[in-house]
Amino acid sequence: MVKAQDVDKKMYVLDTNVLLHEPLAYLSFQEHDVVVPMTVLEELDHIKDRKRDVSRDARIAIRGLEDILKDASPEQMLEGVQLPNTTGQNNSDNCGRLVIINDHLFPDNVSGLPGNENDHRIINCAIHLQQQHKLTKVVLVTKDINMRLKAKGAGLKFVEDYRTDQLIDDIKLLSSGFKKFQGDFWQSVGECSSEQQGRYTLHHIPKERIDDVFCNEYIVDETEHFAARVVGYDNQHITLKDLGVERLMHQQAWGVSPKNIYQGMALDALLDPEIELVILTGPAGCGKTLLALACALEMVIEKKVYDKVLVTRNTPEIAESIGFLPGTEEEKMAPWLAAITDTLEVLHKNDESPISSRNYIMEKANIQFKSVNFMRGRSIQNAVVILDESQNLTASQLKTIITRCGEGTKLICTGNLAQIDSNYLTPVTSGLTYLVERFKHFEGSATINLNGVVRSRLASFAEENL
Structure with a gap:
């Protein structure tokens, strides 16, 4: 069975929906151990033959697990097989282990939840590991909100959503594609070099004047006259294509x-x-x-x-x-x-x-x-x-x-x-x-x-x- 070698290491128990959401999710936990209950493998097996897009993800998850565990003995699978190093560092000791646990062997009364549901078996497995490894932080990772609530109610201390694939924490932080300056843009920028390119004017602005820009981001201000688009930047300057509000507002497409x-x-x-x-x-x-x-x-x-x-x-x-x-x-x-x-x-x-x-x-x-x-x-x-x-x-x-x-x-x-x-x-x-x-x-x-x-x-x- 799994032994905690380092009190700083955590033990993550994965729910099936995490592997369906990201089939190679078990590679995202760095130096921590990852536990996949037998019930999860059974659910993946039932899903892999359905005629839905999620079946492809189930097959990818199963193949990935097989690539890691194909040479492991039953004893090694219970003890834990070292996960591949995906950090790019040469120190393989910092890699966690992948453990397959037969959660059907654990008594149902550990969590107090009925044992005939797969979600309850996975929660039961996490609580059993929590009792067995008191010095290790055992975390159940699931995308199911209701399952997280039930696990907390059954006595599991740590339950998390899988957020490794999320690029932002709040939708309010999502890029809008434009920046709006307060007041007059040119008063805040000051002098800059400009050049004519066809019927457009390009302005070269010092980069410190505008924070965190990207190509084709639009710049507008409160004067309702200035409008530009970022067409390039380097470590020193940002190049703006002067569009003007009037020109933008006089465009037409199919009437x-x-x-x-x-x-x-x-x-x-x-x-x-x-x-x-x-x-x-x-x-x-x-x-x-x-x-x-x-x-x-x-x-x-x-x-x-x-x-x-x-x-x-x-x-x-x-x-x-x-x-x-x-x-x-x-x-x-x-x-x-x-x-x-x-x-x-x-x-x-x-x-x-x-x-x-x-x-x-x-x-x-x-x-x-x-x-x-x-x-x-x-x-x-x-x-x-x-x-x-x-x-x-x-x-x-x-x-x-x-x-x-x-x-x-x-x-x-x-x-x-x-x-x-x-x-x-x-x-x-x-x-x-x-x-x-x-x-x-x-x-x-x-x-x-x-x-x-x-x-x-x-x-x-x-x-x-x-």
Whole structure:
């Protein structure tokens, strides 16, 4: 059985949902020991053959455990097998051990919970280890909030959520994609060197004037005249592309003009072919889908920069299923992507026949509705890809879609972190949050938070009071 060799070391007992959330999670605990109860292996075994995306994660977790334990004897598995060194340091003594424990051997009365549920068996295992190793901090790690409450109530001292994959602790810390200076920007900056590049002016600002910038971050101030975008920086200087509020507000895409500076910044990023990834976040009704689709039509039909528009989204249900949907892939996806067809009708509401105009534009712009499930293995060239409702996707699913985007493709991700329909995601663990934080230093990406856009009174009231 496991022996505590160092009182500073901890013993982490992993729940099944941690391994489904991140299959190689047991490598993230550095010098501490990781315990995987037999019940967890049984649950992984039951899940691995299901026809769902989570089954792939279960198989990855099982293969990873087998790679570490394949040469270990039963005695060594109970004693603990040293985990591989992932810290990059040469000292292997700082690595923890991976232990497989047969929790079925422990009496059910240790925790007082009924022993016929898998969650109770895992809690029972953690409490048994806590009693056996009084000098070691035994921690149960689970994504299940209810399980954390039950474990605390049953007498387990330490219970934690798995947060190693979270890039931020609070959604309020998520990058907005722009900085707003108080007062006049030029009064706070002072003198700087400038140069003309075509019809734009570039300003070289000392880096200490602006903290923690990244490429394609927008800079605005309270004068309602100055607006710029960061186009480069080094250890000494930040290069700003002077855009001006007036220029941003006079942009147009397929007849759509910005209502305020936030939509102006979004249009600037959407219409720039050099920016390969644009992330639009914000509440419902702030114009994310409208701006994305208008710019896609402008660049495909009018400017002919891209060849087609691909629209896709995850398909979670917020109510009961409507049952089997007949037809092709695009016909099955049509109910899920009604927001796109509704937006097309809005863009052509003044036409003599809006529905006929919508159908004509869908054919002329080669708008295709695709399911996320069939994106793997594809290679999308010279297209605008609109990924709607991306807050319901995991980081792994987003990676699958992004890696499908080939040469000349622009990806537009839209999402509202206040409306997550997935049972397994929260605002801080959503793939959209992960995408914003991971790609904010990528030179070909831009993020715009449209939270400041004025919406309808009804939508605003519902968001604040319901």
